[in-house]
Amino acid sequence: xxxxxxxxxxxxxxxxxxxxxxxxxxxxxxxxxxxxxxxxxxxxxxxxxxxxxxxxxxxxxxxxxxxxxxxxxxxxxxxxxxxxxxxxxxxxxxxxxxxxxxxxxxxxxxxxxxxxxxxxxxxxxxxxxxxxxxxxxxxxxxxxxxxxxxxxxxxxxxxxxxxxxxxxxxxxxxxxxxxxxxxxxxxxxxxxxxxxxxxxxxxxxxxxxxxxxxxxxxxxxxxxxxxxxxxxxxxxxxxxxxxxxxxxxxxxxxxxxxxxxxxxxxxxxxxxxxxxxxxxxxxxxxxxxxxxxxxxxxxxxxxxxxxxxxxxxxxxxxxxxxxxxxxxxxxxxxxxxxxxxxxxxxxxxxxxxxxxxxxxxxxxxxxxxxxxxxxxxxxxxxxxxxxxxxxxxxxxxxxxxxxxxxxxxxxxxxxxxxxxxxxxxxxxxxxxxxxxxxxxxxxxxxxxxxxxxxxxxxxxxxxxxxxxxxxxxxxxxxxxxxxxxxxxxxxxxxxxxxxxxxxxxxxxxxxxxxxxxxxxxxxxxxxxxxxxxxxxxxxxxxxxxxxxxxxxxxxxxxxxxxxxxxxxxxxxxxxxxxxxxxxxxxxxxxxxxxxxxxxxxxxxxxxxxxxxxxxxxxxxxxxxxxxxxxxxxxxxxxxxxxxxxxxxxxxxxxxxxxxxxxxxxxxxxxxxxxxxxxxxxxxxxxxxxxxxxxxxxxxxxxxxxxxxxxxxxxxxxxxxxxxxxxxxxxxxxxxxxxxxxxxxxxxxxxxxxxxxxxxxxxxxxxxxxxxxxxxxxxxxxxxxxxxxxxxxxxxxxxxxxxxxxxxxxxxxxxxxxxxxxxxxxxxxxxxxxxxxxxxxxxxxxxxxxxxxxxxxxxxxxxxxxxxxxxxxxxxxxxxxxxxxxxxxxxxxxxxxxxxxxxxxxxxxxxxxxxxxxxxxxx
Numbered sequence: 001x002x003x004x005x006x007x008x009x010x011x012x013x014x015x016x017x018x019x020x021x022x023x024x025x026x027x028x029x030x031x032x033x034x035x036x037x038x039x040x041x042x043x044x045x046x047x048x049x050x051x052x053x054x055x056x057x058x059x060x061x062x063x064x065x066x067x068x069x070x071x072x073x074x075x076x077x078x079x080x081x082x083x084x085x086x087x088x089x090x091x092x093x094x095x096x097x098x099x100x101x102x103x104x105x106x107x108x109x110x111x112x113x114x115x116x117x118x119x120x121x122x123x124x125x126x127x128x129x130x131x132x133x134x135x136x137x138x139x140x141x142x143x144x145x146x147x148x149x150x151x152x153x154x155x156x157x158x159x160x161x162x163x164x165x166x167x168x169x170x171x172x173x174x175x176x177x178x179x180x181x182x183x184x185x186x187x188x189x190x191x192x193x194x195x196x197x198x199x200x201x202x203x204x205x206x207x208x209x210x211x212x213x214x215x216x217x218x219x220x221x222x223x224x225x226x227x228x229x230x231x232x233x234x235x236x237x238x239x240x241x242x243x244x245x246x247x248x249x250x251x252x253x254x255x256x257x258x259x260x261x262x263x264x265x266x267x268x269x270x271x272x273x274x275x276x277x278x279x280x281x282x283x284x285x286x287x288x289x290x291x292x293x294x295x296x297x298x299x300x301x302x303x304x305x306x307x308x309x310x311x312x313x314x315x316x317x318x319x320x321x322x323x324x325x326x327x328x329x330x331x332x333x334x335x336x337x338x339x340x341x342x343x344x345x346x347x348x349x350x351x352x353x354x355x356x357x358x359x360x361x362x363x364x365x366x367x368x369x370x371x372x373x374x375x376x377x378x379x380x381x382x383x384x385x386x387x388x389x390x391x392x393x394x395x396x397x398x399x400x401x402x403x404x405x406x407x408x409x410x411x412x413x414x415x416x417x418x419x420x421x422x423x424x425x426x427x428x429x430x431x432x433x434x435x436x437x438x439x440x441x442x443x444x445x446x447x448x449x450x451x452x453x454x455x456x457x458x459x460x461x462x463x464x465x466x467x468x469x470x471x472x473x474x475x476x477x478x479x480x481x482x483x484x485x486x487x488x489x490x491x492x493x494x495x496x497x498x499x500x501x502x503x504x505x506x507x508x509x510x511x512x513x514x515x516x517x518x519x520x521x522x523x524x525x526x527x528x529x530x531x532x533x534x535x536x537x538x539x540x541x542x543x544x545x546x547x548x549x550x551x552x553x554x555x556x557x558x559x560x561x562x563x564x565x566x567x568x569x570x571x572x573x574x575x576x577x578x579x580x581x582x583x584x585x586x587x588x589x590x591x592x593x594x595x596x597x598x599x600x601x602x603x604x605x606x607x608x609x610x611x612x613x614x615x616x617x618x619x620x621x622x623x624x625x626x627x628x629x630x631x632x633x634x635x636x637x638x639x640x641x642x643x644x645x646x647x648x649x650x651x652x653x654x655x656x657x658x659x660x661x662x663x664x665x666x667x668x669x670x671x672x673x674x675x676x677x678x679x680x681x682x683x684x685x686x687x688x689x690x691x692x693x694x695x696x697x698x699x700x701x702x703x704x705x706x707x708x709x710x711x712x713x714x715x716x717x718x719x720x721x722x723x724x725x726x727x728x729x730x731x732x733x734x735x736x737x738x739x740x741x742x743x744x745x746x747x748x749x750x751x752x753x754x755x756x757x758x759x760x761x762x763x764x765x766x767x768x769x770x771x772x773x774x775x776x777x778x779x780x781x782x783x784x785x786x787x788x789x790x791x792x793x794x795x796x797x798x799x800x801x802x803x804x805x806x807x808x809x810x811x812x813x814x815x816x817x818x819x820x821x822x823x824x825x826x827x828x829x830x831x832x833x834x835x836x837x838x839x840x841x842x843x844x845x846x847x848x849x850x851x852x853x854x855x856x857x858x859x860x861x862x863x864x865x866x867x868x869x870x871x872x873x874x875x876x877x878x879x880x881x882x883x884x885x886x887x888x889x890x891x892x893x894x895x896x897x898x899x900x901x902x903x904x905x906x907x908x909x910x911x912x913x914x915x916x917x918x919x920x921x922x
């Protein structure tokens with residue numbers, strides 16, 4: 001609910017001087033300004049210093065570029081937090097961002113003078129307003145006046161309050177209501193008010209850009225969300241006008257109110273000395289040492305299991321070691337990377353390029369390396385669509401962010417349609433009734449009669465989450481029958497053929513297909529996880545890629561499409577080849593197959609064998625993943641146990657680490673699978689497939705693969721990098737106190753700024769290195785692609801990624817350095833860059849040359865983790881035993897004599913309630 005006009009007081013309150021008058025104190029403060037001019041000149045001398053402003057609305061737009069640009073939770077897609085600075089070199093961009101953040105807002109400058117912070121109550125008031133204004137259905141009812149924008153919304157509510165410090169805000173609100181143009185031409189009013197407040201604070205026009213930016217940085221998460229919804233109106237609440245300028249104006253109105261209140265509290269004579277003159281006496285730039293950027297885990301979200309290498313200072317050492325290990329692991333024998341020419345394989349598997357599929361592909365191949373081939377393709381498989389699921393969810397885009405496809409892939413229920421919809425409606429009505437009753441006094445009393453159900457549920461959540469989920473699934477299956485669905489291909493045969501040909505030619509399999517081709521999209525499942533979309537396929541806009549895989553298989557099995565492929569695209573699919581769509585749940589390591597009933601009877605034996613191989617691979621993959629889960633390493637020994645464990649992690653509402661997602665990602669190997677086949681890359685590498693011998697000199701196919709790989713993989717890598725080493729600016733903090741607000745983002749606690757980036761539990765095992773791209777193509781071809789794609793070229797030239805090219809003919813490596821490609825000797829050049837005694841990165845043994853093994857303690861992190869597990873286990877059991885004894889001992893010694901008649905029952909009931917809660921927290 002929206003809290004209106006709540007008064008909050010900044011603390012501490014300064015004691016007033018008994019020896020100096022207010023006017024004398026002001027003169028003494030102003031006299032300090034001469035010693036601060038040097039810092040101001042140093043800041044303003046930066047080469048990217050903003051130009052003198054024009055229209056103030058344009059300044060707000062300019063400032064918005066460096067605000068967080070993360071989407072709402074359901075559209076959470078990994079991205080580079082400093083993407084607007086990509087035209088700058090990586091180290092310069094990081095330094096420049098730090099410099100901009102060192103510019104103090106007017107509120108902080110007043111705090112420097114008085115030790116009274118005007119921002120605290122401003123931020124709290126603004127969060128109350130913004131959380132209600134941007135709410136996307138979390139609140140019980142929608143507030144009025146959102147269609148007129150945030151400025152009018154603020155004005156319509158401000159007059160209802162009586163807080164003394166908001167006197168100026170109420171006066172301004174009256175003016176807004178009087179002068180507001182509800183026809184939509186209200187920008188002039190907003191700009192006039194913002195200009196007046198900047199001038200009142202004594203900020204010259206040359207400083208407006210920095211003052212506006214620094215003020216919005218006080219709540220940059222909320223400011224960034226306003227900008228995101230302004231530029232992506234589909235993410236804004238229905239019938240709501242969202243504009244960053246309005247947010248900025250309201251912020252300055254409240255800031256002036258708070259500053260005036262402090263001035264009155266200090267007995268300042270603002271008629272003799274304006275507040276503007278006072279603020280001008282304070283430096284614009286934060287003094288050296290007053291603020292610094294933390295490196296590594298912060299005190300407020302420290303992780304006991306975070307690796308010791310999570311620091312900016314060690315980044316370059318880690319990058320050199322990863323580069324050394326990876327290039328040694330990739331064979332430089334030119335024959336080992338040749339395109340496959342052996343006999344027809346038994347099975348081919350297409351997966352996403354995702355680093356989590358790296359180990360899955362290896363396990364698919366390891367028993368039959370010559371009979372099974374795997375390929376990595378961006379997870380939407382080159383088929384951008386709008387997807388309309390049959391379960392009633394809203395239409396969604398399954399394509400990389402920024403694409404706006406028009407084709408709609410509709411999923412329809414074939415059988416049990418009526419009972420399916422009736423069952424889902426019944427469950428929804430029961431859930432709504434339960435929630436409504438919980439919010440009413442009489443209903444809450446009525447729900448207490450169901451205490452056997454709620455207590456059983458609580459006990460199962462704490463002690464047996466898997467059993468709870470099984471019971472829930474059984475109950476749901478009784479009400480909602482499993483429905484068989486069907487999809488309709490939204491393309492003509494020629495359109496389908498064109499998209500398929502591009503994919504098949506890029507990976508080099510356009511004339512060589514196995515009898516069974518499995519196309520596996522990926523997604524993830526977890527409960528109580530606000531970052532669910534971040535675990536899904538980034539190439540599908542943070543959603544599951546299963547529908548795209550199912551669509552590709554349906555298109556490739558269509559005889560009309562195959563005819564177009566053969567006639568118009570020189571792609572020959574044998575008649576005995578069948579494509580099967582599937583979806584890999586990377587959390588539970590299960591694979592669901594689609595449309596098996598449509599497969600020809602002649603392929604039943606082959607399909608059964610393929611499904612069995614996939615099942616074996618998922619079990620081995622789960623067992624490999626479990627090695628990183630500290631609570632499971634010493635008690636999970638078999639693939640079956642591993643699958644059961646990862647399933648429990650996905651359905652346990654207390655689990656903050658359902659999977660580690662992209663943690664430890666550090667490389668992208670773009671080329672033929674033979675370069676990395678049979679080598680353990682420790683789930684660190686994205687593996688896009690590309691055949692350099694099936695491309696032209698200008699890199700037509702290479703551009704198809706390199707473009708998405710550079711943008712998507714660098715975005716994932718850089719978000720993990722900054723969320724790890726600069727978590728105060730770009731991370732979300734620990735999940736424990738996170739709360740979802742308005743279905744748009746998360747807060748630490750119950751108020752404060754929206755937190756962008758990733759939580760600690762997603763980064764604590766990450767090694768902060770820039771992604772190393774290894775591209776299997778001639779240098780000239782790579783440069784031809786980069787010359788056509790400036791957005792890719794700047795990522796490479798400005799060192800946002802590290803970039804190595806491998807000549808597919810000679811096997812030689814060339815490292816991109818300032819636009820030049822320098823030959824790399826994997827035995828000498830790389831070894832010279834690394835001092836192994838300075839690096840503790842646990843590189844997989846299979847990727848390391850033997851003479852380096854003694855320099856690495858591969859298991860140092862596991863040992864550290866095991867100690868933590870043992871300590872926490874002891875604490876848990878000590879707490880459990882202590883809780884039981886605290887109730888049992890008094891009952892045993894005194895019985896009912898020391899308690900009221902129901903004391904024993906109360907003690908036992910309280911203990912029984914507390915034990916599952918304690919187990920839940922563990």
